[in-house]
Amino acid sequence: MSAELKRALLERCRTMEIPLVGVAPIDRWEEPPFEPWIPEEFWPQAVYPEARSVVVIGLPITLPALETTPSIWYRELYRTVNILLDQYTYRISNFLNDRGFPSVFVPRDGYADVQALLKNPVAFFSHRHAAYLAGLGTFGVNNVLLTKEYGPRVRFGSLFTAAELPADPLLDDDLCTRCMRCVQICPAQAIDDRDYPAGITNRSACTAYSAVLAKRGLSPCGVCIKVCPVGEDRKLFDRMDPSIYSRGEGATNEELHRSWEHVRSYGRK
Template identity: 30%
Template sequence: MTPTRLSEVWPDLERVARAEGVLRLGASGIDDEHAALFAEWLARGGHASMHYLAKNADVRERPRERYPWARSVVSILVPYAGERPAAPPGALSHHIARYALGDDYHEVLDRILRKFEAALDGVKTWRYVDTGPLSDRAYAAQAGLGWIGKNGMLIDEQHGSYVFIGTLLTALEHDVEAATVADRCGACTRCLDACPTNAILPDRTLDSAHCISYATIEHRGALDAFVAERLEGNAFGCDVCQEACPWNHAPADAHPAFAPREAYRATPVTDLFRFAQADFSALFAKSAIKRAKLAGMQRNIESL
């Protein structure tokens, strides 16, 4: 008999979570409590050239119109490397964000979410990893997996923000109680103070145009001069605000798929200047770094 309520299958989902190295598992309703803030951020152009974020903004505000069958959202947290591996000076691993030191999280979490779907055989679902029109962080926070910090990151009280989020919409009625997680940022402003480009705004949003992660990954064309002068060694992404966060003092052990790659420790970052496309594709196979493209990485390294 096909289940109708999330509580009926929750023990099965917990077993999948343990087997797949999931750090946290939670659930929430389908409505996004942060949608209004997101709409305001879009209206003032905080998303810079990431027009895809505005394309489906109405879905985030009214998710039931796009997914009328959805009744609950299952969220998972999977940890990546919180510690950067020792490496020779100038190694590529010093210049890329921690989340990109291992395999592409989109692919890894997609495989994990498929296991959850298999445990919900016969139940209509839709999975996504940082690619859908809905907010993974908002749902994870509503599921009691953490709070959204002043740097916009989801923060787990025990292990901090070095985590990936996977999201699964289901047709099951939401009847699993979520833990209440208080906002623990308090008066702390370490992330705002540490940001080299002042991209973190007081309302817990970002000025994407000045964000180093946006500039080195999403932006196409020449880097903004203000940002280029303040990369602080970042060729792909940026961890400065997370490094400054006191909640990241005890990160969880990384999921095996996100163990830092030895090739990144062994490759001097300047080697990318002589790379052909085939070299780039080989080094970054199954890596999130592919998104920046070879020309983008070379552009970024020129400004280091």
């Protein structure tokens, strides 16, 4: 029955055009794959005691729009993807509820706004860690999840269900190349590669920079996921050469930089 239910769930996600779907049993949270790990109060069974499985979905952040960051284009893309994640996980949870398996979606961003994060830079549940435990990717130096398909340019949403669904395997290979581009480009200097895979060691600095962008109507930042070389999406958009993000003598990327600067010049406060 559980295998049949998962097949129906995956087919439902396919018809909703959701490219990434994974399932993690709740006992995976009890066996930390690395340290430091999530405190127990953030585990799914602590948030929703009836949970037996966590279903995680992922939607891509389109690279050419992200390359304009900080910009109104990337801000609207980010908001659109978050809205879709909330809508999709809500609909999937009801899909399972209708079949007799109590389920509930988890909001994509479990906090009020960036000002709330300045007070406490964490949410009540981590979709990134859920995606890792559902076999959708591995952590990069910048503490975001890297996927084979989109690198770190993907947003995740989760739902808790009482259904005991067949689990997906964890990824065996570490996708992070440790190229350190995310460390070098971070405008807030918030990433410390010495603490890998914990990644961002100064959440306050990252959040403070996001707050500055928010006042201009341009948050979030996204620079570190823009330059990451991992992901099949780079081939699709012909972005295999990382030097396009730098300017200097002999650069051949002026057309791209002009287009990015055009977008950045409009829509901000």
